[in-house]
Amino acid sequence: MSIDLPEKLSQETARAGFPATRLRRLRQHPRLREMVRESTLAVDDLILPLFVRTGRGVRQPISSMPGHAQMSVDLLASEVCEIEGLGIPAVILFGIPEHKDAIGSASWDDDGVVQQAIRAIKDASKHELLVIIDLCFCEYTDHGHCGPVSERTGRVDVDNDATLENLARQALSLARSGADMIAPSGMMDGMVAAIRSALDAEGFEHLPIMSYAAKYSSAFYGPFRQAAESAPQFGDRRSYQMDPANSDEALREVELDLREGADIIMVKPAMAYGDIIRRVKDRFGVPVAAYNVSGEFAMVKAAADRGWIDEQRITLEILTGIKRAGADMILTYFAKDVARWLQTA
Ligand code: PBG
Numbered sequence: 100m101s102i103d104l105p106e107k108l109s110q111e112t113a114r115a116g117f118p119a120t121r122l123r124r125l126r127q128h129p130r131l132r133e134m135v136r137e138s139t140l141a142v143d144d145l146i147l148p149l150f151v152r153t154g155r156g157v158r159q160p161i162s163s164m165p166g167h168a169q170m171s172v173d174l175l176a177s178e179v180c181e182i183e184g185l186g187i188p189a190v191i192l193f194g195i196p197e198h199k200d201a202i203g204s205a206s207w208d209d210d211g212v213v214q215q216a217i218r219a220i221k222d223a224s225k226h227e228l229l230v231i232i233d234l235c236f237c238e239y240t241d242h243g244h245c246g247p248v249s250e251r252t253g254r255v256d257v258d259n260d261a262t263l264e265n266l267a268r269q270a271l272s273l274a275r276s277g278a279d280m281i282a283p284s285g286m287m288d289g290m291v292a293a294i295r296s297a298l299d300a301e302g303f304e305h306l307p308i309m310s311y312a313a314k315y316s317s318a319f320y321g322p323f324r325q326a327a328e329s330a331p332q333f334g335d336r337r338s339y340q341m342d343p344a345n346s347d348e349a350l351r352e353v354e355l356d357l358r359e360g361a362d363i364i365m366v367k368p369a370m371a372y373g374d375i376i377r378r379v380k381d382r383f384g385v386p387v388a389a390y391n392v393s394g395e396f397a398m399v400k401a402a403a404d405r406g407w408i409d410e411q412r413i414t415l416e417i418l419t420g421i422k423r424a425g426a427d428m429i430l431t432y433f434a435k436d437v438a439r440w441l442q443t444a
Pocket of ligand 1: 235284391393
């Protein structure tokens with residue numbers, strides 16, 4: 100019989116109790132505090148979201164997301180220089196196309212805004228910046244839903260299987276343009292399988308998929324929808340994104356996505372969903388990404404602007420909490436701020 104030493108030790112410690120045990124001993128010396136720290140936040144955990152649009156020399160600030168702007172493709176070279184200078188390893192791109200239609204066809208145009216952006220970033224990058232692309236249709240459809248809508252189910256709703264065909268088209272166009280990872284965010288059933296098989300059939304079997312597997316129907320996406328011009332023009336996303344009250348269902352979503360070939364699992368939003376991050380990590384032990392979303396960012400910025408909170412301490416605490424919950428990486432609009440703070444820390 101093997102002896103599980105750490106567990107045995109911890110039982111003995113627990114038995115010993117006070118005064119033999121004083122947990123404050125390890126909190127006295129600052130260096131010792133650092134040595135027993137269980138979670139760390141590092142710049143290489145961070146993925147910075149960028150909003151790209153058509154035009155030249157356009158930098159359109161997003162009012163509810165201070166410091167963030169929609170940027171035209173020609174501005175990306177200097178942006179990449181700054182991002183790499185800060186040591187941020189990855190970006191995720193969202194495109195705002197010139198024309199929207201009922202099916203979001205601009206999303207699979209090989210000369211579309213995101214496709215151009217991928218090429219511009221690849222040209223400008225000196226440190227192999229990882230380029231992740233959010234794969235969805237809400238920025239590309241005139242009705243703002245995450246796929247073509249139909250009345251097949253008796254109500255106007257996103258047509259799941261028609262969306263899958265278009266997702267495969269979009270994924271292939273992004274792969275051909277040089278994307279390093281595809282991140283489907285539409286919460287369609289079977290989306291990972293559809294994308295995986297399309298990529299494999301065209302020789303992109305090496306391209307990883309980061310699936311927004313447990314994505315909740317959340318009010319925290321408000322500022323993003325302004326930023327990406329992607330608010331639904333009628334109804335909401337509750338027929339495809341998850342009910343915030345559910346947790347077991349998240350595990351079923353994750354299990355299916357893993358079976359379909361997802362390489363990284365995303366939980367979104369992050370702050371109110373630490374329990375989901377932890378359950379996914381404990382159950383599956385796969386790489387987990389958490390999305391610290393636009394509303395979470397905006398709340399901190401607004402309160403800090405009023406002098407009600409300490410922005411730096413609050414942000415580092417939130418992001419460390421997301422790491423502690425079990426996330427390996429965090430998509431966050433704070434990426435540049437954090438990189439600067441960690442440099443001077
Ligand atoms: C696209 C998508 C959304 C976000 C990421 N990808 C918006 C939505 O689902 O409505 C939100 C990100 C954020 O709020 O920061 N489907």
